[in-house]
Amino acid sequence: MEKNHQDLLDLKSEIINGFHPIEQLFKIMSKQSEGIHDDMTRSCAEVGLELCKSFRFKLDALLTTQEQEQEDDQR
Numbered sequence: 001m002e003k004n005h006q007d008l009l010d011l012k013s014e015i016i017n018g019f020h021p022i023e024q025l026f027k028i029m030s031k032q033s034e035g036i037h038d039d040m041t042r043s044c045a046e047v048g049l050e051l052c053k054s055f056r057f058k059l060d061a062l063l064t065t066q067e068q069e070q071e072d073d074q075r
Contacts, residue, residue, distance in 0.1 A: 004067070004070045008063050008070075012063050016059070019055065022048075023048075023049075029044060029048065030042065030049060
């Protein structure tokens, strides 16, 4: 059970690390838009950050479900 749990944690970490540059881009866009009053940049940054938040939530839910299924299979 511990190996499967660690595998899922490693997978989650790899996915988040791969996604991190995209999230950082939206954070930079958000900060940049503060100084230039650019509604388009601000709007895109807000949408991107919300998508990032949703992605993290769904990833957590998916991996939690996967972990529970693995635990059930081992019983």
